[in-house]
Amino acid sequence: MLKKIILLGVLLITISLTFYLKPDYLIYQSEMDKSKNLIKVIEKFKVQFNRVPDNSEVYGLMKKIGLSPDESCPCYYKENESTYTVYFGSVLGNSIAYNSVTRRWVDL
Numbered sequence: 001m002l003k004k005i006i007l008l009g010v011l012l013i014t015i016s017l018t019f020y021l022k023p024d025y026l027i028y029q030s031e032m033d034k035s036k037n038l039i040k041v042i043e044k045f046k047v048q049f050n051r052v053p054d055n056s057e058v059y060g061l062m063k064k065i066g067l068s069p070d071e072s073c074p075c076y077y078k079e080n081e082s083t084y085t086v087y088f089g090s091v092l093g094n095s096i097a098y099n100s101v102t103r104r105w106v107d108l
Contacts, residue, residue, distance in 0.1 A: 028096060031088040032105075035074040037065045039086055039098060042076070051081045052100070 041061045045053050053061060058076045059069040067074075073088035079100075087097035087108065095108045 028088070028090060031073060031096075034067060035086050035088060035098060038062065038067065038074050038076065039100075041065055042084060042086070042100075046082075052078055052084045054078060 038058075038061065041064060042052060042058070045057075045061060053076075055076060055078055062069050074086050075088060077085045077087070079085065084100045085097050086100075087095045090096050090107070096105055097108050098105050
């Protein structure tokens with residue numbers, strides 16, 4: 001009986017911590033998926049034209065993958081001819097961003 005109570009307690013603590021410390025990829029799955037699709041078309045554009053798209057050109061790319069340019073995110077920022085950032089808001093005042101140089105997601 002004591003083993004069942006201990007096992008139940010450990011299970012409840014594990015479940016509680018999982019919900020409390022949710023990884024970003026679980027909380028922001030929809031935004032991540034949209035951003036990853038945008039990154040794919042940007043990378044294809046980069047291969048085809050040997051540069052990243054201008055900010056205004058991204059709207060056309062967004063429409064190609066079914067995103068409305070009127071949506072607030074994912075957002076795109078061209079840093080120079082070869083690098084860019086795709087990002088979306090997470091918690092108030094913070095963002096999750098993809099850096100094209102490191103090819104990693106970071107919290108800003």
